[in-house]
Amino acid sequence: MKPSADIALVDVDDAVADQLLELAKRDASPDEVAPPLGGPGWNLERTAWFYGYHHAAAAGLDGPAAEKSWAVFCGGDIAGSVRLRRNDKDVQSAETGIWLGRSFRSRGIGAAALHLVLGEARRAGLQRVTARTLAGNRSALRLLTKAGAALTDDGEGTVLGVVDL
Numbered sequence: 001m002k003p004s005a006d007i008a009l010v011d012v013d014d015a016v017a018d019q020l021l022e023l024a025k026r027d028a029s030p031d032e033v034a035p036p037l038g039g040p041g042w043n044l045e046r047t048a049w050f051y052g053y054h055h056a057a058a059a060g061l062d063g064p065a066a067e068k069s070w071a072v073f074c075g076g077d078i079a080g081s082v083r084l085r086r087n088d089k090d091v092q093s094a095e096t097g098i099w100l101g102r103s104f105r106s107r108g109i110g111a112a113a114l115h116l117v118l119g120e121a122r123r124a125g126l127q128r129v130t131a132r133t134l135a136g137n138r139s140a141l142r143l144l145t146k147a148g149a150a151l152t153d154d155g156e157g158t159v160l161g162v163v164d165l
Contacts, residue, residue, distance in 0.1 A: 007112035009070035027101030079104035093128040
């Protein structure tokens with residue numbers, strides 16, 4: 001799938017991180033965006049993790065965290081975030097993940113963002129990108145299939161998608 005011209009990946013600096021957190025708080029579940037730290041909802045621990053994560057990922061795939069995150073913009077509006085994280089055991093492979101605000105879902109934005117992040121992976125010299133999702137997440141499974149991923153059900157409720165670049 002070719003990305004829509006109005007979908008863009010933008011590096012996450014402090015101002016963009018603030019916009020992402022605002023979007024996450026109003027248009028996504030905290031569990032979709034951050035690990036379950038400090039109890040339910042957006043609390044100090046989750047908020048600190050969120051900023052720390054995006055700060056560490058700003059150094060890119062070759063930085064200490066071996067990870068890069070981008071904000072996904074749709075027509076000038078912040079829609080969510082996508083990331084690549086190098087695999088510790090195979091530096092030619094990386095894992096991706098995406099979250100979008102509820103109001104941006106089911107509009108082709110995720111597919112366009114995945115297409116763009118796969119292009120970033122190719123430019124970084126990666127040979128494979130993986131993604132893990134819940135077996136019941138039909139939208140994510142469709143997205144991965146359309147991107148050419150081979151899907152493997154682990155039998156424990158999750159599916160691994162592998163895209164060879």
